[in-house]
Amino acid sequence: MELLDVLDRNGIATGRTKEREEIHRDGDWHRAVHVWIVNNKNEVLIQKRSSEIDLFKNFWDISLAGHVRAGERSEDAAWRELNEELNIVVRNSELESIGMVKSWLEDKGNHDNQFCDIYFLRKDVELREIKKQGKEVAETALMPLHEFKKLIYEDPERFVPRMEEYEKMFDFLAS
Template sequence: MTEEQIDVLNADGSPAGFSCGRTRVHSEGLWHRTVHIWAFDGKGRILFQLRSRVKENNPGLFDTSCAGHISAGDSSVNAAVRELREELGVQKSSRDLEYVFEAKHESVLNGGSYLDNEYYDVYKITLSDVEVESLVPQPGEVDGFVWMTREEFFAKHKLHPEKFVEHPKDFLWLMENA
């Protein structure tokens, strides 16, 4: 299987004019684009995925409902639709997604061997009751799902921040607007 190719960016977010494999992107800390999708149910609860314990980064931690890299030549919204299908087993169209904001994030993981420099687009989606009942975690990516109200999330995060992948800009949005 060929490694996913990702468009590389300059530090200011503009296209660098070339693509390369995901391994190189993260070993060299090249800037790139990703998506975060926050799913809600009809009661306003937030879906958190439990990252697979076999993931290279942040194994076994609570994370965004789903997220992923934007493949070379693809659009942000198409990547979001693909990630919803792959990680949650949910079939949606681009019209179902609400664009929320773009953020810039830098992190050093795994003792410095994984450099994650990204611009990411955040989307919000509401799942139907049928979709909520039929979520399918992607093997090797997601071990399960947990629904939390905003209050439950902030209380758990305050007591045990080490159990969550940190997304400060997303969390601020969840606190103020979700």
């Protein structure tokens, strides 16, 4: 059971908590963390979502997308999710906050209304060292950033629809 804080439409905690499945069913606002991992060759780590997950089954996604649990800080959720989903351990100073995106997505009757805190991690990772969390992650890949950017625009149906976030990260990486 994963309890999440229910937020209002401005991102303020309401004092209520719900299970993840209820939040998605009811369309409640909640907080999430997204981490983009880019190595020194400018390849982005992407993951293919599992067929067992409730939203966007078998879609390609950013390096990491996870929920902030009730009472948890965003940074702590990012560290926890990196370790749980991908077996990647990072120091506090390695994660760089990029900002926040308000996102509302719908997939097969589930509503994912999130305030997404976005982080960047420059780290060389070996695919063979990643121990994917089977229930959530089906596959991981390293893709040259320019190729990833091209695919997002030319073949968006393969990816979780996060265009505002993709553009925010592309702008950050270009600066």
